[in-house]
Amino acid sequence: AQSVTQLDSQVPVFEEAPVELRCNYSSSVSVYLFWYVQYPNQGLQLLLKYLSGSTLVESINGFEAEFNKSQTSFHLRKPSVHISDTAEYFCAVSGGGAGGTSYGKLTFGQGTILTVHP
């Protein structure tokens, strides 16, 4: 079975400060890792993903995450946050799906609410 732990339920920061949202996972198989963002009263938007290759992945809006297999972590970072980054962030893990057809179900963490103050 897979599980995801997001170590901080809430992270308050000031605008232009750096931020790190922590995510640890457990799995007995190879995993694929994702960060999704959810704005109030909306669905989930894919922020970035690690499937294979380079362990450092980046999003188009300045976030990055590094897959660390030995630490079983996939922490999300941004060097300078904006007010518009205020949202809830979910880390998710997926293993290979049955029959090699899909990556199967996503297992999510409990979420981290990032609040950026002016």
Add this chain to the structure above:
Amino acid sequence: DAGVTQSPTHLIKTRGQQVTLRCSPKSGHDTVSWYQQALGQGPQFIFQYYEEEERQRGNFPDRFSGHQFPNYSSELNVNALLLGDSALYLCASSLTGRGTQYFGPGTRLTVL
């Protein structure tokens, strides 16, 4: 290119009733997954449909059932609604062999 769409946006039901939620996948996607997100929680996997069959199921009772149509759209049905079924229901679509799931805006179900 239309993304994942869901209907209705909001729904209010009373205990014991039945509800049907609908999802149209992103263009070109053939796999639909459903998730339940209770207030303040992360989404929980309900089930996944591929080729009109339920391929994988999470830890949800049989009151939760689904269907996938030949055009890949999907329905989630919940019978005998309980207060605890109040949640945001999210649909996600993906392309077989690619795996990344893209989510719709969700349906907010309130059970009174």
